[in-house]
Amino acid sequence: MSNSGKDSLSRDASLEQGRAAGEPPARANRVSKEYVGGKIVALDDVSLDIRENQVTALIGPSGCGKTTMLRLIAGLEYPTRGGVEVYGQPILGPGPERGMVFQAYTSFPWLSVLKNVEHGMKIQGLPRDARRARAEKFLKLVHLDDFADSYPVQLSGGMKQRVAIARTLAQNPQLLLLDEPFGALDAQVTWEMEEMIIEIIESENKTVILITHDIQEAIYLADRIIFFTRQPGKIKADMPMEFKGGRRFLRKEDLLSEPGYVDMEKLLYQMMREEIQGRVS
Ligand SMILES: Nc1ncnc2c1ncn2[C@@H]1O[C@H](COP(=O)(O)OP(=O)(O)OP(=O)(O)O)[C@@H](O)[C@H]1O
Numbered sequence: 001m002s003n004s005g006k007d008s009l010s011r012d013a014s015l016e017q018g019r020a021a022g023e024p025p026a027r028a029n030r031v032s033k034e035y036v037g038g039k040i041v042a043l044d045d046v047s048l049d050i051r052e053n054q055v056t057a058l059i060g061p062s063g064c065g066k067t068t069m070l071r072l073i074a075g076l077e078y079p080t081r082g083g084v085e086v087y088g089q090p091i092l093g094p095g096p097e098r099g100m101v102f103q104a105y106t107s108f109p110w111l112s113v114l115k116n117v118e119h120g121m122k123i124q125g126l127p128r129d130a131r132r133a134r135a136e137k138f139l140k141l142v143h144l145d146d147f148a149d150s151y152p153v154q155l156s157g158g159m160k161q162r163v164a165i166a167r168t169l170a171q172n173p174q175l176l177l178l179d180e181p182f183g184a185l186d187a188q189v190t191w192e193m194e195e196m197i198i199e200i201i202e203s204e205n206k207t208v209i210l211i212t213h214d215i216q217e218a219i220y221l222a223d224r225i226i227f228f229t230r231q232p233g234k235i236k237a238d239m240p241m242e243f244k245g246g247r248r249f250l251r252k253e254d255l256l257s258e259p260g261y262v263d264m265e266k267l268l269y270q271m272m273r274e275e276i277q278g279r280v281s
């Protein structure tokens with residue numbers, strides 16, 4: 001069928017069916033990704049199921065293929081071998097059920113904060129009143145309602161990143177893909193943003209895949225941590241954060257005194273050191 005409206009409707013229905021049947025929000029099935037004619041193996045035979053309503057953190061040394069994995073799930077790149085799926089459907093490109101926040105904030109400098117957040121919904125064809133109401137809701141959620149009429153140039157880095165998160169959430173993706181969203185921010189702002197993300201995850205009930213190189217951040221935000229080895233990128237460990245007992249902590253310091261926290265942090269540092277030393281020798 002060549003009618004793209006019908007195609008996208010039937011795709012929505014297939015995604016909904018897959019979801020109802022318990023298909024995972026994202027699946028990598030024996031995925032390899034090579035660059036430069038096979039000289040660089042970014043991912044080597046990786047299989048992974050992401051679980052609904054969980055926060056999964058991808059961590060590992062620089063160059064181990066984390067961003068590549070996220071871009072494959074976002075539909076921005078294609079595997080060299082193997083397949084990626086969203087709710088059981090093959091990923092053929094980007095889709096509205098997946099929203100990505102990049103490390104480097106991308107905004108339209110000529111649009112106000114409010115209009116930046118509305119923009120994606122405008123493209124989706126949402127009527128003006130509905131998108132205004134949603135934009136206001138999500139600006140409030142990221143504590144930027146007082147800055148709706150400001151322009152990006154007037155905002156700090158952390159505020160710009162909150163606009164990016166609000167804009168992505170406002171488009172209502174099931175699956176939120178975050179590639180080191182706080183990488184460029186200072187420690188104090190990062191801390192506030194992490195707590196804000198917990199609030200959002202709890203209130204919006206999303207599935208999140210988060211890349212970070214910050215071990216504390218991974219433990220704080222994630223229900224499950226996937227550790228990737230350095231090139232070629234493979235899964236070294238798949239670790240549910242059992243010590244949290246399914247809880248999410250609205251205040252970061254409450255996690256630090258939880259039994260099991262220090263052991264998990266130590267284990268992840270040891271794993272990171274193993275990977276880095278492997279590169280040196
Ligand atoms: N477009 C590309 N062309 C060639 N090589 C690439 C390309 N994109 C990624 N790579 C290579 O694939 C490997 C994995 O890159 P990727 O960006 O996924 O790593 P990463 O784990 O996200 O690293 P970092 O923590 O530094 O962001 C690296 O060796 C990188 O140089």
Ligand SMILES: [Mg+2]
Nearest residue numbers: 066067068211
């Ligand atoms: Mg990366």
